[in-house]
Amino acid sequence: MSFSTEGDEIQTRSLYFVLFAALLATVFILAKQLHDHKRLNAVFSEAALVLMVGMITGGITRSIQAISSTNQNTDDDAVAVESVLANSILSFSPNVFFMALLPPILFHSGYGLRRELFYRHIKPIALFAAVGTLLSALVTGLSLYGIGRLGGLGAFQPSVLELLTFGSLIAATDTVSVVAVLQAKRVDPHLFYLTLGESALNDAVALVLFESFGELLEKFGENGQGTLARSTLQFGLDFSLAAVGSPALGILFGVGAALVFKRSDFRDHKMLELGLYSLCMYVPYTIAECINLSGIVSIFFAGMSARRYIVPNLSTETAHNGEAIFGLAAYLAEICIFLELGMSLWGLKAKFSWAFIGWSLLACLIGRAVAIYPLANLWNCSLKESQLNDAFVEATESFDIEVEKAQNDAGLFQDDVSVSSASTSAQIGFASRIKRKRRTPVKRKDKKISLPMMHFLWFAGLRGAVAYACARKFPGANRDEFIAATMFIVLFTIVIMGGATELVLGILKIATNVDEDKYMEEWHKQRMLKGAFHDFGMFRENDLVV
Incomplete structure (x- = not known):
C-alpha cells in the first residue's frame, strides 16, 4: 500500500506506537489486579492474561478493518492509513x-x-x-x-x-x-x-x-x-x-x-x-x-x-x-x-x-x-554405584567361621599348601554368596x-x-x-x-x-563429606544382599 505523502507513513507508525504503548499500560494495570487476587492468579497466569488482551485487541481491530473496507464514503487516504495500521497490529x-x-x-x-x-x-x-x-x-x-x-x-x-x-x-x-x-x-x-x-x-x-x-x-x-x-x-x-x-x-x-x-x-x-x-x-x-x-x-x-x-x-x-x-x-x-x-x-x-x-x-x-x-x-x-551394607558385617562373621573350619579340616589331612587352597576355596564360596546392589550415593x-x-x-x-x-x-x-x-x-x-x-x-x-541459600549450604556440606567412613555411614542399608 502506497501513501500519498511521506507524512501519512509517519502518522501511521506514530499511531501504531501510541496504541501499543496504551496496550502495555493496560496490561500493567490488569496484571497488578491479577496479582492482587491470589486465587484467580493461581489458575490464570499473567502470560494468559496478556494473550487474552492481545486477542481482544486483535478482534476489535479486525472488526474496524472490516467496517472501514465496506464503507464507500471513506476517504482513500484514510482507508490506506487504517489498513496499514491494522495490518501492523495483526x-x-x-x-x-x-x-x-x-x-x-x-x-x-x-x-x-x-x-x-x-x-x-x-x-x-x-x-x-x-x-x-x-x-x-x-x-x-x-x-x-x-x-x-x-x-x-x-x-x-x-x-x-x-x-x-x-x-x-x-x-x-x-x-x-x-x-x-x-x-x-x-x-x-x-x-x-x-x-x-x-x-x-x-x-x-x-x-x-x-x-x-x-x-x-x-x-x-x-x-x-x-x-x-x-x-x-x-x-x-x-x-x-x-x-x-x-x-x-x-x-x-x-x-x-x-x-x-x-x-x-x-x-x-x-x-x-x-x-x-x-x-x-x-x-x-x-x-x-x-x-x-x-x-x-x-x-x-x-x-x-x-x-x-x-x-x-x-x-x-x-x-x-x-x-x-x-x-x-x-x-x-x-x-x-x-x-x-x-x-x-x-x-x-x-x-x-x-x-x-x-x-x-x-x-x-x-x-x-x-x-x-x-x-x-x-x-x-x-x-548408581555398587555399594556394601550391614549384611556385609554378618556375612564377614560367617565367612571367618567357614575359613577357620576349612583350615582345621584341611590340617587333618593335608599340608600348608592344601590349607591355603582350602582357605581360597572358602573365599570363593563367600564371594559367590555376595550380591551387590546398585544404589544412588547420598x-x-x-x-x-x-x-x-x-x-x-x-x-x-x-x-x-x-x-x-x-x-x-x-x-x-x-x-x-x-x-x-x-x-x-x-x-x-x-x-x-x-x-x-x-x-x-x-x-x-x-x-x-x-530457601536457596540454605539449599546451597547443605549441598556444600555434602560435598565435603568424603572417605570410607562417610561411605560406610551413608550406605549401610539395603546395599548388599546375601
Whole structure:
C-alpha cells in the first residue's frame, strides 16, 4: 500500500506506537489486579492474561478493518492509513522476535542463574535438550505420519518431511509462565534449574532441527536434489558446531568484555559504563547468528559469563542499574511477545484442519513424554554405584567361621599348601554368596530426578513464541495448516496448562518455599563429606544382599 505523502507513513507508525504503548499500560494495570487476587492468579497466569488482551485487541481491530473496507464514503487516504495500521497490529514478524525480543529474555535468564547449581545439573539438562528434543521431534512427526497413513487426518495428507519439520518446531518449549510460577513459589532448586536450563537449550536444538528438515523439504519439494544421508550429516555437523562453539562464544564474550572494563576504567563515567554494559544483551546473539552458531545458546551463556566476570569490574551503581535494566528489558520483551501472539491470531489466513490439530496436540504431548521419562530414568541409573551394607558385617562373621573350619579340616589331612587352597576355596564360596546392589550415593542424591519431577518436566513443556515464529517461516504449500495447528497448541498449552501450574505443583507435592541459600549450604556440606567412613555411614542399608 502506497501513501500519498511521506507524512501519512509517519502518522501511521506514530499511531501504531501510541496504541501499543496504551496496550502495555493496560496490561500493567490488569496484571497488578491479577496479582492482587491470589486465587484467580493461581489458575490464570499473567502470560494468559496478556494473550487474552492481545486477542481482544486483535478482534476489535479486525472488526474496524472490516467496517472501514465496506464503507464507500471513506476517504482513500484514510482507508490506506487504517489498513496499514491494522495490518501492523495483526502481524507477527519472526525477524523482530528473534533479533529484538528474544535476546534480552535469554540473557536475563542466564544472568540470574546460580552457576554452581546449573553446572551441577548440566548433564541431565543437556541430555533433555539434545536427545530429548530430537526424540520429541521424531516421535511427533512420525506418529502423525502413521496416523495420516491410517486415514486419521482426513483430506489433509502432508508428506513425512513436512511432518518431521513440524515436529521439530513444535518440540521447542517456552516455559516463561511456568518459570514465573516456580520463582514465586520458590520450588526445589533442582527442579527449577532443570526446567529453566532445558527450556533455554531446547530452543536452540529445535531451531537447528527445523532449519535442517526445512532445507531438506525445500530441496525435495523444488527440484528433488539432495539426499537424506547428506542432510543428516549436515545436521550432525551443524549441531556439533553449535553445541561446542555457541557456549564458548558466550563465555569468551564475557571474559573479553570484562577485560575491556578492567583495562578501561569507566567508574568515573557512569552513563558510558552503563551504556556499554547494556550492549551485552544483544552483541553475543548477533555475532553468533552472523557466523552460523546458535544465538540462543550464546546469549544464555553470555548472561552467566557477564555475572561472573564483568560485574566485579564495574562500579556498584552500574552493576545495580544494569541488573535492573536487564530485568526490565526481559519483562517488556515477554509482554510484547505475548501481545503480538494474541493480536496476530486475527491476522492469520490459515486453514484449520481440526483432525490434524487434535492429533497434533496429542502427538506433541506423547513426544514430550518420550523425551522426559526414558531419559530421566536412564540418568537416574547412571548415578548408581555398587555399594556394601550391614549384611556385609554378618556375612564377614560367617565367612571367618567357614575359613577357620576349612583350615582345621584341611590340617587333618593335608599340608600348608592344601590349607591355603582350602582357605581360597572358602573365599570363593563367600564371594559367590555376595550380591551387590546398585544404589544412588547420598552425595549424588540431589541429582536424582524423582517421579513427581518427571511428571512436572513433562507438564512444563509448553509451546510458545519460538514454535509460532518458526511456523511463520514454514516452507511448502501446506504452511497455513501448520501455522493454524501451532497457534492452537500454543494457546492451549499457555492458557490451560500454564494456568494449572500452581495446581499441579500441589498435586505432585513438590517442595515449595525452599530457601536457596540454605539449599546451597547443605549441598556444600555434602560435598565435603568424603572417605570410607562417610561411605560406610551413608550406605549401610539395603546395599548388599546375601
